[in-house]
Amino acid sequence: MATFHVMAGPDEMVARPAIRRIGFSDVFDALSRGFDDFRARPSHYAFLCLIYPICGVVLVTWSSGANMLPLIFPLMAGFALLGPFLAVGLYEISRRRELGLDASWRHALAVRHSPALPAILAVGAMLTVLFVAWLLVAQDLYVSLFGPEPPQSLALFLASIFAREEGTLLMLAGNAIGFCFALVALSTTVIAFPLLIDRDVGAVSAVATSLRATLLNPAPVALWGLIVAALLVVGTIPLFVGLAVVMPILGHATWHLYRKLVADERA
Incomplete structure (x- = not known):
């Protein structure tokens, strides 16, 4: 039976994969x-990727029904923080296609048998905590500016945001804080999950390698973050339906970005 491990690999060592510029x-x-990759396996994403627009619609519906209109935008923006974790099956498809192996959607589900699954879940839990923290901060920011009473309707909420000085401050401060959360998520997980799919190095090494890759390549990683943000915005506009295309493309592209950033020391 394989040894259960989370923070380090099976040898209890924290690996330091070589990073390329x-x-x-x-x-x-x-x-x-x-x-x-997306064009080569388009039929599989009806199963894998419709979860993204469905979850997005559910989040917005829940927030509206619970009189939590101020959290609609933080939910939409913060949901992207979980994207790298939710795309783990797509990394496996790209990995298998790169090796010339069968890359059906069944193999995406086979990630659950990966020896690195505990580490993958640990890094995913880190992103979930970051997501929840972002929502709490966003809620506190709104309350500090507008008070604890929720808006009575969407129209009144939008009017208060665009017609009052507090609304301008909310947008400026909210976007600045959200940028900080996004920066943390990007720098710590830009290649963490593909690395764990490819090599069972443990959660610490996966996060540390992402940080080292970001520090060594700040401009390219920043460009990647901007591309991700722009495509996610485009994908959310038509009631999140566009995410069914955007998310798999970004998931597959993340695998290839990992292959460019991390040297294959086994070759």
Whole structure:
């Protein structure tokens, strides 16, 4: 039976995979390769990726029904923090396609048998905590500016946001704080999950490797973050339906970005 491990690999050592320097062209090439993966296996995403628009609609519906209108935008923006974790099956499809193996959606579900699953869940839990923290901070920010009483309707809520000085401050401060949360998520998990799919190195090594890759390649990783943010905005506009296309492309592209950033020391 395999030894249960989370923070380190099976040898109880914290691995330090070698990081490469990349350029902007590598980022766009990774995105192009992700699109190629999506086109090669489009039939599988009806099962895998409709969960994203469904979850998005559920989140917005829940927040509206619970008189929590101020949290609609934080929910929409913060939901993207969980994207790298929710796309683990897509990394496996890209990995298998790269190796010339069968890459059906069944293999995406096979990630549950990965020896690195505890580490994957640990990093996913970290992102979930970050997501919840963002919602709490966003709620506190709104209450500090508008008071504890929730808006009576969506129209009144939008009017208070765009017609009052507090609304401008809320948008400016909220976006600045959200940027900080997004920066933490990006720098700690930009390649963490693909690395764990590829190598059972443990949660600490996966997060540390993402941080080192970000520090060594700040501009390309920042460009990748901007591309992700822009595509997610485009995907959420038509009632989140666009996420069914955007998310798999970004998931596959993340695998190829990982392959460019982390040297394959086993070759």
